[in-house]
Amino acid sequence: MKIDSNFNAEVVPPPSAGADAPEVRNYDVELVALTKTFGDTTAVNSISLRIPKGSYCCLLGPSGCGKTTTLRMLAGHETVSDGDILIHNRNVTDSPALNRGTSMMFQSYALFPHLSSLDNVAFSLKVRGVKKEERHARAMEYLKLVQMEKLAHRMPAQLSGGQQQRVALARSLITRPKVLLLDEPLSALDPFLRVIMRAELKRIQAELGITFVHVTHSQEEAMALADIMVVMNQGEIMQAASAREVFERPTNAFVAKFIGGQNVITLADQQVAIRADKCRIAEGLGGRELKGEVIGTEYQGNVVRVSVRTEEQGELAALMPDSRFFSGPVKVGEHVTFAWMPEDEHKLSADPKAAAAA
Numbered sequence: 305m306k307i308d309s310n311f312n313a314e315v316v317p318p319p320s321a322g323a324d325a326p327e328v329r330n331y332d333v334e335l336v337a338l339t340k341t342f343g344d345t346t347a348v349n350s351i352s353l354r355i356p357k358g359s360y361c362c363l364l365g366p367s368g369c370g371k372t373t374t375l376r377m378l379a380g381h382e383t384v385s386d387g388d389i390l391i392h393n394r395n396v397t398d399s400p401a402l403n404r405g406t407s408m409m410f411q412s413y414a415l416f417p418h419l420s421s422l423d424n425v426a427f428s429l430k431v432r433g434v435k436k437e438e439r440h441a442r443a444m445e446y447l448k449l450v451q452m453e454k455l456a457h458r459m460p461a462q463l464s465g466g467q468q469q470r471v472a473l474a475r476s477l478i479t480r481p482k483v484l485l486l487d488e489p490l491s492a493l494d495p496f497l498r499v500i501m502r503a504e505l506k507r508i509q510a511e512l513g514i515t516f517v518h519v520t521h522s523q524e525e526a527m528a529l530a531d532i533m534v535v536m537n538q539g540e541i542m543q544a545a546s547a548r549e550v551f552e553r554p555t556n557a558f559v560a561k562f563i564g565g566q567n568v569i570t571l572a573d574q575q576v577a578i579r580a581d582k583c584r585i586a587e588g589l590g591g592r593e594l595k596g597e598v599i600g601t602e603y604q605g606n607v608v609r610v611s612v613r614t615e616e617q618g619e620l621a622a623l624m625p626d627s628r629f630f631s632g633p634v635k636v637g638e639h640v641t642f643a644w645m646p647e648d649e650h651k652l653s654a655d656p657k658a659a660a661a662a
Contacts, residue, residue, distance in 0.1 A: 347373045422443050424472075429478065450474045465494075469493065591643055
């Protein structure tokens with residue numbers, strides 16, 4: 305049942321009826337045949353997943369795929385229609401949000417505008433009756449963790465977007481959750497700051513050693529952060545594995561196309577994916593070749609993406625090292641040979657649910 309032997313992420317079936325007492329498992333989160341319906345619409349369709357302890361898990365997929373609904377069910381902010389949720393081996397399916405051992409960091413950060421950074425972080429402790437001196441001391445510890453202790457007395461309006469995010473993260477962590485849930489936490493940041501903050505998230509997760517479950521629509525973000533990438537579509541898990549496994553060995557055509565960097569090609573007897581960086585604009589390589597027309601070139605720094613329209617396979621792309629491209633550049637409208645080697649092909653399953661049955 306293991307999808308990725310390196311990290312031991314699993315898509316699992318529900319337990320059989322009448323089973324003995326549950327075994328002790330080395331997972332922080334287990335979803336068992338988890339389903340959510342809204343009237344006649346199924347948002348999440350019987351998904352099962354195990355997330356090992358202390359891992360960074362990214363739920364990834366297009367809008368409406370069920371990733372945010374799954375996160376909200378984990379948090380206790382959405383009721384479960386069917387199935388079970390286990391956190392640290394305890395069934396929390398029907399438990400209120402406060403009793404699950406989770407904390408959620410929202411996309412909007414939702415800081416109180418009338419409270420300082422320190423008091424925002426300490427707020428949940430105040431609600432629980434912790435004395436001011438103690439809660440401020442603990443809040444300062446978490447502000448130090450996110451490198452915001454020098455701005456502890458600033459109001460949210462006096463902070464940048466990245467600084468507000470750090471305060472929101474500290475506030476989510478001060479309750480010492482078993483699992484931290486993050487709902488697109490980087491989407492409001494500019495691209496430069498997003499790169500900085502995702503590195504900070506990874507550092508803090510590794511330092512604390514707790515599981516983060518992070519919803520994102522960004523393939524790049526998930527690739528950078530995830531120990532486990534869970535690719536979803538139409539309420540189902542398409543593939544759950546390490547980022548490298550998902551990128552290099554996508555289970556089906558949906559995953560290959562959604563993650564990007566792959567060409568999906570139909571051969572006489574099968575459908576395959578070939579990484580764009582393994583493809584060439586050249587002939588006489590001794591491999592497979594297609595004739596086509598260049599429809600676009602995109603300089604990306606160390607590589608140039610060359611898009612080619614072929615009659616047999618539609619639009620394909622090759623990533624060429626910049627030095628190779630500029631030593632013999634091709635132009636839009638030019639007729640070229642698109643080529644790759646058979647050993648670089650990765651066979652795809654025709655079944656879009658293949659990952660769940662692996």
